[in-house]
């Protein structure tokens with residue numbers, strides 16, 4: 598959901614022309630909000646996704662802005678744009694991922710096991726699972742160097758520049774800067790750029806709990822939880838409206854936003870027309886616009902909203 602040329606959003610509303618989101622934004626640049634427009638130009642700065650990970654995604658890291666510009670200029674065949682790609686994953690189901698280098702003592706313990714020590718707690722099940730998906734791929738051994746994170750629904754991890762990571766299993770909401778620059782390390786048949794990877798990685802060891810990204814409650818809205826990473830490109834707001842609530846207003850923010858409904862049903866009125874919010878429906882909301890919802894109160898409603906709170 599966004600305007601990256603590799604997967605552009607189409608507007609599925611017969612009343613609206615042009616139907617490509619990027620073209621509509623160019624014609625209606627005020628929808629982005631003044632601050633976003635001033636900072637990023639007439640472009641939506643973020644990409645929003647739902648990932649359903651059955652087979653593990655590649656072990657990878659994303660370049661910072663300066664490195665992304667360099668890599669795109671010198672190797673455009675591997676680095677398709679000049680933007681950085683900080684990203685955040687918020688678990689929808691129990692979710693397994695790798696993130697950042699483990700504390701050194703843990704890595705040393707695993708090496709000890711490999712040379713004949715105790716074999717309990719060796720992550721053998723995960724190793725075999727990955728090896729079944731990617732036979733012979735040395736990336737399978739990365740589970741002994743990177744933290745294995747088990748996230749519960751609502752938990753998040755933020756992947757800043759140069760942070761090694763992988764998504765191994767589960768469903769998540771993902772938001773990132775509008776880019777597709779990935780430097781891969783393993784668990785993939787795609788291009789792996791070892792020299793670039795080795796020079797850029799964050800090698801600082803840290804415990805897994807330090808890799809779980811904390812959200813905060815919105816003082817103005819008891820139903821909103823804000824995931825605000827330390828980058829300007831995006832923020833994600835989780836809206837969870839309890840069963841029994843009949844109405845709720847999606848508040849105006851000063852940037853464009855994209856909102857996806859995960860659970861629940863509601864009718865929103867915009868420009869005098871009713872729009873149905875239900876599982877899988879995606880709405881684009883212009884900066885400064887609010888949407889009043891009439892909610893089907895039998896069950897709770899869960900929505901995620903990507904925006905840019907500058």
Ligand SMILES: O=P(O)(O)OC[C@H]1O[C@@H](O)[C@@H](O)[C@@H](O)[C@@H]1O
Pocket residue numbers: 646648654655657684771773779781785787
């Ligand atoms: O290019 P590959 O290795 O398939 O990785 C691409 C994947 O990268 C991750 O960082 C996420 O942004 C995913 O949404 C994306 O699908």
